[in-house]
Amino acid sequence: MIKLPKVGFIRMKQHRQVPEEYKLKSVTVSRDISGRYYASVLFEYEPPQEHETAENIIGLAYCENGLYIDSGGKEVCYPSYIRKTAEKLRQEKRRLSHMKKLSQNRRKQRIRVMKIERKLCSQREDFVHKQSRQIANAYDCVCIKDPAQGVSYDFGWTMFKFFLKYKLAGQGKSFIRTKGILLNKMLYSVQAV
Numbered sequence: 001m002i003k004l005p006k007v008g009f010i011r012m013k014q015h016r017q018v019p020e021e022y023k024l025k026s027v028t029v030s031r032d033i034s035g036r037y038y039a040s041v042l043f044e045y046e047p048p049q050e051h052e053t054a055e056n057i058i059g060l061a062y063c064e065n066g067l068y069i070d071s072g073g074k075e076v077c078y079p080s081y082i083r084k085t086a087e088k089l090r091q092e093k094r095r096l097s098h099m100k101k102l103s104q105n106r107r108k109q110r111i112r113v114m115k116i117e118r119k120l121c122s123q124r125e126d127f128v129h130k131q132s133r134q135i136a137n138a139y140d141c142v143c144i145k146d147p148a149q150g151v152s153y154d155f156g157w158t159m160f161k162f163f164l165k166y167k168l169a170g171q172g173k174s175f176i177r178t179k180g181i182l183l184n185k186m187l188y189s190v191q192a193v
Contacts, residue, residue: 002027002039002041004027010039012039018043019045021045021046022043022044022045023043023044023045024042024043025042025043025044026041026042027039028040028042032114032118033110033111033114033115033118034111034115034118054140054141055140056138056141057139057142058071058072058135058138058139058142058143059071059142059143059144059145060143060144060145061145061147062145062146062147062157063075063076063077065077066078067128067131067156067157068157068160071143078127079127081123082123082124082127085119085120085123086120088116089113089116089117092109092112092113092116096110096113124159125159128156128159128160128163129163131160132160132163132164135164136164136171136173139173140173140174141173141174141176142164142173142174142176143176143178144161144164144175144177144178145178146177146178161177
């Protein structure tokens with residue numbers, strides 16, 4: 001249960017246990033077009049200051065056909081269920097564009113499109129969370145190479161970097177961003193330090 005001012009106690013789905021040393025700062029309640037409510041809870045805490053010695057190091061770069069490619073040459077792509085949802089969204093948006101403005105059917109189709117967009121967003125966020133958690137647990141130092149200027153990349157890459165950065169910081173590990181340096185050269189220079 002969560003207690004909200006002027007509303008009282010509301011049943012909620014809690015995704016993980018909150019440590020006692022975390023300090024509650026605020027709760028933001030939002031509602032999407034499908035009518036579901038979400039409560040985003042903000043806590044303040046002190047991350048560990050000690051950085052581990054970097055024994056396991058990996059380099060990651062943006063991959064146009066997927067999410068990223070690592071320094072070992074392994075390419076990680078979005079799963080097929082995300083691509084299917086994206087294709088379904090494209091079809092439903094096309095149907096919406098052909099409907100008469102201010103009609104009841106257009107309003108229903110708009111809600112259908114918003115629900116699919118929400119589903120796609122949740123699927124991508126879940127996948128990126130899992131990928132960043134696996135990397136944060138397996139490596140002591142992660143070096144990220146951003147794409148060259150002018151290369152357009154999707155929001156998944158930005159979200160991936162953000163998740164990876166705070167998960168590594170929470171474990172006292174290193175996160176390094178670089179531009180224009182090849183991953184292999186970057187890894188050699190980090191290992192030499």
